[in-house]
Amino acid sequence: MxxxxxxxxxxxxxxxxxxxxxxxxxxxxxxxxxxxxxxxxxxxxxxxxxxxxxxxxxxxxxxxxxxxxxxxxxxxxxxxxxxxxxxxxxxxxxxxxxxxxxxxxxxxxxxxxxxxxxxxxxxxxxxxxxxxxxxxxxxxxxxxxxxxxxxxxxxxxxxxxxxxxxxxxxxxxxxxxxxxxxxxxxxxxxxxxxxxxxxxxxxxxxxxVSALKRRSEQWKTQASALVRCNDQLREYVEHLEREYDLKQRAEEEAGLGTPQCEQLVRETEAFLRQMGGE
Known part of the structure; x- marks a missing residue:
């Protein structure tokens, strides 16, 4: 439509x-x-x-x-x-x-x-x-x-x-x-x-959404403070960030051609092997 x-x-x-x-x-x-x-x-x-x-x-x-x-x-x-x-x-x-x-x-x-x-x-x-x-x-x-x-x-x-x-x-x-x-x-x-x-x-x-932006920033600030106080949670969030960034990069590079996609696949596989060995 x-x-x-x-x-x-x-x-x-x-x-x-x-x-x-x-x-x-x-x-x-x-x-x-x-x-x-x-x-x-x-x-x-x-x-x-x-x-x-x-x-x-x-x-x-x-x-x-x-x-x-x-x-x-x-x-x-x-x-x-x-x-x-x-x-x-x-x-x-x-x-x-x-x-x-x-x-x-x-x-x-x-x-x-x-x-x-x-x-x-x-x-x-x-x-x-x-x-x-x-x-x-x-x-x-x-x-x-x-x-x-x-x-x-x-x-x-x-x-x-x-x-x-x-x-x-x-x-x-x-x-x-x-x-x-x-x-x-x-x-x-x-x-x-x-x-x-x-x-x-x-x-x-x-x-x-101006009335919501202050509350949104406050939510993010409180979340970051919570993560800083917990090492296990911080490592978990860092893991989620790497997964998120890899997915975003994959979506961005999907249309760039085979060599770039193959390189991304290799990097993703290496990342997953690293996480599996932790």
Whole structure:
């Protein structure tokens, strides 16, 4: 699809709390957009029947001295990016039951909004260094489960919604960012920025991420401090950096011809033998 088409046709993005949302990087995309741009709630999916309340528990909140009970729910937003330009967003905890029916209801709402494309967002823990751009995988037009076409294993609700959108005739894209697994579950603004950048390129729009950049730099600073204090972790991160750099170089040199590729293969094999002997 051309960039001009991406800019004019209604798009719905979707992200879900839980297993598909390492460090809340995916759902924080929608929270950032809702908080930064003019937005309004335009719909919900009734939570009854989709959630186990011992897993996704209702929350008791006090506002202006009054107690309110907040149940898990799916919320749809209309987000205005600029004059005449908007996108729709879906955010929810990952449902526990009846995924097929849940996706059917989601796509019925998308149809009512005249949406032509569904973009699912996810984040996952992975072996990657915080000192490099966080890896991001974008699958456009065919389902690429959990970021890997060779993947065999369990999937989450973003993948099911992606497949359901394809079956219903929607254009569909999935975007997944990888988060360093050694840093725990604190919010990762760097991952949210990576997803926003990928989403912006896809729809032909530049999102304002200035509010996230300070938090991203703070995340990197804290991660570097943690690594400096642990020799074993430092060696592990250095190993991840070498793997990352080799992969990047391989991608850059793949089109340069056979001699360069053969040299890279030899260097990679030597590196792997060295790591195996440690």
């Amino acid at each position: 051309s960039e001009e088409s991406n800019m004019t046709q209604p798009v719905m993005i979707a992200a879900f709390d839980g297993w598909n949302d390492a460090c809340q990087a995916a759902t924080n995309v929608i929270r950032h957009l809702v908080g930064h741009y003019e937005s309004r709630e335009i719909g919900h999916i009734d939570c009854d029947g989709f959630y186990d309340y011992q897993v996704a528990r209702p929350m008791l909140c006090h506002v202006s001295g009054r107690a309110n009970l907040v149940w898990p729910q799916t919320t749809f937003y209309d987000i205005t990016l600029d004059a005449g330009r908007h996108l729709y967003a879906q955010i929810a905890p990952e449902p526990n039951y009846h995924w097929k029916e849940y996706c059917s209801q989601s796509l019925r709402i998308a149809e009512e909004l005249d949406v032509t494309k569904v973009i699912t967002l996810g984040s996952m823990f992975s072996d990657c260094p915080h000192t490099r751009p966080l890896p991001i995988a974008v699958s456009d037009g065919e389902c690429q489960c959990e970021c890997d076409r060779e993947y065999n294993g369990p999937v989450g609700i973003p993948t099911i919604l992606d497949w359901s959108a394809a079956d219903a005739g929607f254009e569909h894209t999935s975007m997944w960012v990888s988060i360093p697994q050694y840093l725990g579950s604190d919010d990762c603004a760097a991952g949210t920025i990576r997803l926003l950048d990928a989403l912006g390129k896809h729809i032909g729009y530049t999102f304002d």
